[in-house]
Amino acid sequence: MPAKANIGVVGLAVMGSNLARNLASREGNSVAIYNRSPERTRELTAAHPEAGFVASESIEDFAASLSKPRTAIIMVKAGTPTDAVIDQLVAAFEPGDIIVDGGNALFTDTIRREKAVRETGINFVGAGISGGEEGALHGPSIMPGGSAEAWETLGPILRSIAAVAEGEPCVTHVGTDGAGHFVKMIHNGIEYADMQLIAEAYDLIRRGTGKSPAEIADVFAEWNKGELESYLIEITAEVLRQVDAETGKPLVDVILDQAGAKGTGAWTVQTALDLGIPVSGIAEAVFARSLSSKPDQRKAAADLPGPAATWKVEDAESFIEDVRLALYASKIVAYSQGFDEIVAGATEYGWDIRKGEIAKIWRGGCIIRAQFLNRITEAYAADPNLVALLTAPYFRDAISRAQDSWRRVVVAAASAGIPSPAFSSSLAYYDGLRADRLPAALVQGQRDFFGAHTYRRVDKPGVFHTLWSEDRREVEIEAGH
Ligand code: 6PG
Numbered sequence: 001m002p003a004k005a006n007i008g009v010v011g012l013a014v015m016g017s018n019l020a021r022n023l024a025s026r027e028g029n030s031v032a033i034y035n036r037s038p039e040r041t042r043e044l045t046a047a048h049p050e051a052g053f054v055a056s057e058s059i060e061d062f063a064a065s066l067s068k069p070r071t072a073i074i075m076v077k078a079g080t081p082t083d084a085v086i087d088q089l090v091a092a093f094e095p096g097d098i099i100v101d102g103g104n105a106l107f108t109d110t111i112r113r114e115k116a117v118r119e120t121g122i123n124f125v126g127a128g129i130s131g132g133e134e135g136a137l138h139g140p141s142i143m144p145g146g147s148a149e150a151w152e153t154l155g156p157i158l159r160s161i162a163a164v165a166e167g168e169p170c171v172t173h174v175g176t177d178g179a180g181h182f183v184k185m186i187h188n189g190i191e192y193a194d195m196q197l198i199a200e201a202y203d204l205i206r207r208g209t210g211k212s213p214a215e216i217a218d219v220f221a222e223w224n225k226g227e228l229e230s231y232l233i234e235i236t237a238e239v240l241r242q243v244d245a246e247t248g249k250p251l252v253d254v255i256l257d258q259a260g261a262k263g264t265g266a267w268t269v270q271t272a273l274d275l276g277i278p279v280s281g282i283a284e285a286v287f288a289r290s291l292s293s294k295p296d297q298r299k300a301a302a303d304l305p306g307p308a309a310t311w312k313v314e315d316a317e318s319f320i321e322d323v324r325l326a327l328y329a330s331k332i333v334a335y336s337q338g339f340d341e342i343v344a345g346a347t348e349y350g351w352d353i354r355k356g357e358i359a360k361i362w363r364g365g366c367i368i369r370a371q372f373l374n375r376i377t378e379a380y381a382a383d384p385n386l387v388a389l390l391t392a393p394y395f396r397d398a399i400s401r402a403q404d405s406w407r408r409v410v411v412a413a414a415s416a417g418i419p420s421p422a423f424s425s426s427l428a429y430y431d432g433l434r435a436d437r438l439p440a441a442l443v444q445g446q447r448d449f450f451g452a453h454t455y456r457r458v459d460k461p462g463v464f465h466t467l468w469s470e471d472r473r474e475v476e477i478e479a480g481h
Contacts, residue, residue: 127182
């Protein structure tokens with residue numbers, strides 16, 4: 001009888017097998033593996049003898065190969081496949097054991113599953129795992145939810161495989177039930193915004209200055225040495241530098257310009273709508289992908305008129321600096337909006353989410369890792385109840401420095417007919433938030449006019465309605481206190 005494993009992985013596609021190999025590479029771990037098709041299990045075991053996997057070809061053997069409390073991480077497709085594996089594990093596991101879903105599950109599914117599994121006495125943990133294939137293998141950022149009891153067993157295992165940023169492992173117990181997947185969803189929403197902003201920056205520079213993708217790669221590589229330093233900026237330089245082997249053209253010019261999406265960005269926006277949180281930068285990023293993927297509409301609209309003159313900036317260098325600053329300011333907005341949604345979600349679902357800790361575990365391993373996250377951690381450390389991230393002193397200063405550039409870029413894009421939905425919506429959000437008076441007062445008037453929806457006044461408490469069709473007299477509906 002071989003020694004029992006302390007951790008198991010179910011689902012051995014790329015993410016699952018890389019995570020299993022990462023686990024096996026850390027001192028003290030022995031890793032059990034199981035996959036629906038046994039060929040994959042055999043293949044992985046043969047390819048990585050160094051991992052010393054404890055391989056099983058049935059879920060019962062897999063359960064028997066784990067020491068107690070049995071702990072297994074599921075790495076299968078979100079949705080029905082995840083439910084199927086959970087059912088199998090629940091049947092084979094015992095009270096006190098731990099089932100971890102490491103996929104990109106919708107957090108409300110995680111809440112439902114946690115509740116159902118908890119009734120059997122088994123712990124269920126939804127854990128967001130970010131970092132793609134490389135991260136899974138060398139150190140991801142991990143966002144686990146679930147019970148404090150499960151975290152006691154799971155914590156040391158996850159700490160052993162997580163990325164390390166400034167000496168600290170990029171994992172923390174985010175909160176109960178679906179909190180981990182909720183925070184991973186927001187991570188992905190911010191990822192969408194960040195990617196769209198970078199894409200807009202590239203497009204503006206290319207069309208405004210005529211620089212080639214390889215030259216723009218140099219711009220991004222330079223930006224990566226400063227306040228924009230991040231994984232996404234770094235890989236953008238690499239993507240732009242890539243030449244297509246077949247045609248010799250820049251690869252970016254050969255790739256079809258229709259962006260895909262697996263759903264987490266859309267979930268972030270759908271949830272934000274339910275929570276009433278304006279995540280406009282993220283929403284525009286999601287919609288920009290949808291627009292790109294409508295070839296028939298785009299074809300039909302291709303001959304609609306745009307600005308007459310062709311556009312070229314006069315001073316390429318200063319324009320590029322403007323774009324850099326616009327990108328930085330818009331990125332601050334995206335994070336600020338993302339954190340607003342975390343706060344709203346935490347209130348709605350009763351999670352005690354420490355925002356500074358979230359920024360900390362995003363510093364390494366994940367797709368949105370960036371130097372910038374240290375500033376967010378500092379902002380929440382200085383004021384845990386910060387009402388909007390962009391009002392923290394550091395970000396206030398950064399936006400003050402950037403705002404003239406930001407405006408110039410949005411104006412230039414609009415007059416040149418270049419779509420910049422994320423840049424411009426972020427600026428509109430910023431101006432909306434800082435406005436002394438908003439035309440929302442007129443909207444309230446309209447609502448009261450056609451639907452007697454009432455309004456409040458600036459000069460006295462209470463709720464009022466105007467008798468628009470009669471004598472235009474105002475009546476008080478509810479007395480102010
Ligand atoms: C991560 C990524 C990962 C995945 C995205 C891609 O954090 O490692 O976010 O989860 O690459 O879900 O999503 P789209 O296919 O929707 O762009």
